[in-house]
Amino acid sequence: MPAFDLIVRPLPVGAPPGELILDPPVPGLNRVLLRRLVCRLRVPPVPGAYDAVLDTGAPLTIFPRDLWHHQFKWQVGRDYDELSVAGIGSTLTGQVLGYRYSFRLARLRVPVELAGRDPKGERLRLDSLVCQLAEAGGPPFVLLGLWGGAFTSRRLAVEPLPNSDDISARLEF
Amino acid sequence: MNATDPTVIDPPATTTPPPAPAPTADLMSEPTFEECIEERNRYDNDLTAGRLSFAGIPEGHHVAYFGGRIIDHDADYMTLQARAAQAAGVHWARLVINYPWMW
Numbered sequence: 001m002p003a004f005d006l007i008v009r010p011l012p013v014g015a016p017p018g019e020l021i022l023d024p025p026v027p028g029l030n031r032v033l034l035r036r037l038v039c040r041l042r043v044p045p046v047p048g049a050y051d052a053v054l055d056t057g058a059p060l061t062i063f064p065r066d067l068w069h070h071q072f073k074w075q076v077g078r079d080y081d082e083l084s085v086a087g088i089g090s091t092l093t094g095q096v097l098g099y100r101y102s103f104r105l106a107r108l109r110v111p112v113e114l115a116g117r118d119p120k121g122e123r124l125r126l127d128s129l130v131c132q133l134a135e136a137g138g139p140p141f142v143l144l145g146l147w148g149g150a151f152t153s154r155r156l157a158v159e160p161l162p163n164s165d166d167i168s169a170r171l172e173f
Numbered sequence: 174m175n176a177t178d179p180t181v182i183d184p185p186a187t188t189t190p191p192p193a194p195a196p197t198a199d200l201m202s203e204p205t206f207e208e209c210i211e212e213r214n215r216y217d218n219d220l221t222a223g224r225l226s227f228a229g230i231p232e233g234h235h236v237a238y239f240g241g242r243i244i245d246h247d248a249d250y251m252t253l254q255a256r257a258a259q260a261a262g263v264h265w266a267r268l269v270i271n272y273p274w275m276w
Contacts, residue, residue, distance in 0.1 A: 007217050012273045016223050036275060038217075040210050048266035049209035053275070066250035097275070117214060119207035140235065140250070140272045 001155075003172040004116025004124070006054065007038040037156075037169050040115040041142060043072050050142060052114065054156065054171070058096050058145035061131040062103070066140065068133045080106040080133070094132055101138035106131055114150075116171070124173050126150060200263040209266060215241065216269040227273055238269040 010018020011034040020032040041052040050067065068074045076082050083105040084090045094103050107130050114124040130148035132138075144150040155172040204212075216238045219225050225243060230236060234246040237257035244261055247253035250270060258265035 007214075009217055010221055011275065012220065012225075012227055017220060040206075040213060042206050042209075047203045047209075047264070049206055049213055051213065051271065064250075070251050113206075115206070115210060117210075119210040119214075141275065 001172050002122040002124075003157075003170045004039070004114075004118065004121045006169040006171055007040075007051075007117055008167055008169055009036050009038050010034060011036065031165070033166060035167060037158075039144075039171065042113050042115075043110060044113065046072050049115075052142040052144050054150075055096075055143045056146045056151060056156070058143045060145040060148050061129060061150050062094070062096065062134050062139055062143040062145065063131060064134055064138055064140050064142065065136055067142065074108075074110070074133070076106075079110045080108045082106055083130070092132075094134070094138070096143065097139055099137065099139045101134050101136075103132040103134045103138060106133050114144075114171075122173075124154075124171070200261075200267060203264055204267050212239070212267060213269050216271065220273075232274050235270050235272050238271065239263060239267060 010016070012018070013034065014020050018034045020034065022030050022032065025031075037054040038051050039054065040049045042049055048071075063072075072079070074080055082090050085092065085105065090104055091102055092105060094101055107128055109128075112126045112129055114126065115121060126149045128149065131145075153173065156169065157172060158167050158169045160166070161168055216225075219238075219241065224241075225238075227236065227243075230243075230246045231248070234248050235250050235253050236243045237245045237247075237253050239257070239261050245253060245257040247256070254265050254268060254270055257268055257270075261268070
C-alpha cells in the first residue's frame with residue numbers, strides 16, 4: 001500500500017517547543033505534547049511546496065486567499081467550478097479553529113499533489129477536490145478536511161515512537 | 174614502447190582525478206518540488222530542535238525562513254515573500270513561508 005510519512009510538527013509554545021511540562025506530574029505522565037500532522041502540497045505547475053495541516057475535525061479542505069488567489073491565481077471556470085448551494089448561493093460563512101470567514105465553495109479542475117517528508121517518496125494526487133476557497137480572515141494555512149477528496153479511501157496511522165511518548169504518523173492510500 | 178622509451182610520460186602518483194567541484198545551485202532558478210521539500214524539512218528539523226525563536230515577532234505574522242534562519246516576517250504573505258526573496262537573493266519558491274501561530 002503506498003504511503004508517506006507525515007511531519008509531526010510541535011507547536012511553538014512551551015519549552016521545548018510543543019511540550020507542556022506538568023508540575024506536579026501525575027502518575028505515569030509528566031508532560032503533554034502538542035503536535036500537528038503536516039504534509040507537503042503543490043499545485044503544478046506553480047513552483048514551490050506548501051504545508052497542509054491534516055485536520056479531520058475540519059469538514060472540508062480550506063485554501064487561504066493568499067494561496068488560491070494570489071499565489072496560485074486560480075480563476076473560476078478555468079481552475080475551479082464555483083458551487084452554488086440551494087437556498088444560500090455561492091458565498092457561505094465558515095468557522096474553524098477560531099477563524100470566522102466567508103468562502104466560496106469550489107470543485108477544483110486542477111490537481112493537487114500531496115507528499116510527505118521524503119522528497120523522493122510516494123505522492124498522492126487529488127483530482128476534483130471539493131474545498132473552501134476562503135476570503136480574507138480565514139485560516140492563513142491550508143487545512144485538509146474530512147470530506148471532498150483528501151481523506152476518503154485513505155488510512156491515517158498514528159503510532160507511538162519506540163521508547164517515547166511522542167508519535168509518528170503516515171498517510172496510506 | 175617499453176619502460177625505457179623516452180616518449181613515455183610517467184603517470185602521476187595518483188591516477189584518480191580530483192573531484193569536480195559540486196555544481197553551485199543557482200538560487201535564483203526555480204526550485205524543484207524536491208528541493209522545496211528539503212528546505213521545509215530543514216525548517217521542521219530546526220523547529221523541533223528548538224533552534225528557531227519567534228521572540229519579537231508579532232503574533233499573526235508569517236515568517237520567512239531560508240538557510241537555517243528566519244530572515245523576515247510580515248502580516249502579509251505576498252509582501253513578505255517578495256521582500257524576503259529579494260533580500261536573500263533567491264527564487265521566492267525557495268523560501269519557507271510559515272504561519273507558526275496555530276495554537
